[in-house]
Amino acid sequence: MPQTEHFDAIRNSPLFTGLTEGEKDVLLEGGEIHFHAPQGYLFRQGDGVEYFYIVCKGIVREFRKSHRGSEITVNIHGPGNAFCTAEMFLKEGLHQTSAAAVDDAHVMKLPIQPLKKNLQKYKVVLERLICSLAQFAFMKQVEVEQQATMTATQIVAAFLRQICASHELDPGGFELPYSKSLIASRLGMEGETLSRTLHKLRQYGITVRGNHVSFHDAPDIKENVRA
């Protein structure tokens, strides 16, 4: 049974809500919590897929290095987030992405095989995993569309609103949960471009100064929210 103090984030993960502590124990069987210093890799592109991951503390960045040096952040995971869902359901056992800690991070590493076996019994959890996979697919689909049809400024606006909603932050004013360079990488744009958009955001009813963001809702661009 896993050691450690930062255990709550996992047991309280939305993935497990409604389960008894005992059931969670079964599902988390064989899991180990590891510490990762900033830039420390959890796995690399091309590695075999052997574990399912759940973040306890800190932030983990999942990214792809394409042919040239260019690097795109595919996803950003905070406490309670689980990842490698798609990989778990695919047969071919190679990671398509790399994952590394952004700051000091504690992450649980859960062997896939026993987990998959247990999921047969805990249908609720399986359904939630599939559901989040479907949502991920939608999210990426929308991103493709956004990149094709929206300007960088509009993309940033949509992203900020989405961050605000998903992190349950106060729309009236909140601090950016990630560094700007991480955000830029996540949005597939250069840091310079992101920086420039931050001023133009005023047209969309968003003010950014330093790391502080506030919405003073211009009613017009509601579409950006849903994304």
Add this chain to the structure above:
Amino acid sequence: MPQTEHFDAIRNSPLFTGLTEGEKDVLLEGGEIHFHAPQGYLFRQGDGVEYFYIVCKGIVREFRKSHRGSEITVNIHGPGNAFCTAEMFLKEGLHQTSAAAVDDAHVMKLPIQPLKKNLQKYKVVLERLICSLAQFAFMKQVEVEQQATMTATQIVAAFLRQICASHELDPGGFELPYSKSLIASRLGMEGETLSRTLHKLRQYGITVRGNHVSFHDAPDIKENVRA
């Protein structure tokens, strides 16, 4: 039990390989094959999700209309392809995309609820659905990356190679399976842009004249294949 002649494409769909005809009958229970004239809608963005679809004959285009008139083709489905997989696994019952026939198309429409119940029994099929969902997620993820880091010409090159591979066409020479405007829409670019890239493709070892494509493999850009 469904009428019709074009039934084979469904029963031979990779989704069902390995099942007995009787098992397929159970899974296809309640399914109806409908004919759709070109541009005819199967469903529209905002409609409730009630059916799972399998193409018998023809081509179906799944697309999104964003805020303004801009339209992006999310996916193109040919005979044997099934879709609305993600929608089926999501709770919120609204279509995020519209689907319409490209040419004359016959499509089977399968009520979701009974299908989901049956899937409990046919785990193999369920797994395949999840698997294709995971693959779709990957595909879209790669597309996001490509749009951010590659030029239109490179994207087209990658798309053509992927088409060739997935349709099992002869790399030495084949005809485009879709119209150029459909391809452009699928790749999130304008028709004019696609048209211009077709000449530049020679640098990547691809010759296009009219609807005829041939690879004379320049060994260098193998990366584009996998995508």
Add this chain to the structure above:
DNA sequence: CGATCGTTTGATCCGCATCAAGATAGGTGG
């Protein structure tokens, strides 16, 4: 044979990447 649709080609414009300096902040050591 003209009409319509899909595709090509040309000209122009705008947005983002890129390169190159500055600015700001956090951290360290003297």
Add this chain to the structure above:
DNA sequence: CCACCTATCTTGATGCGGATCAAACGATCG
């Protein structure tokens, strides 16, 4: 406490790629 350093962010100047507008071309069809 201040000088220094490095990492992160900002700002400016320039170039390229793709969207857009416009027109010509080609095919299919009534």
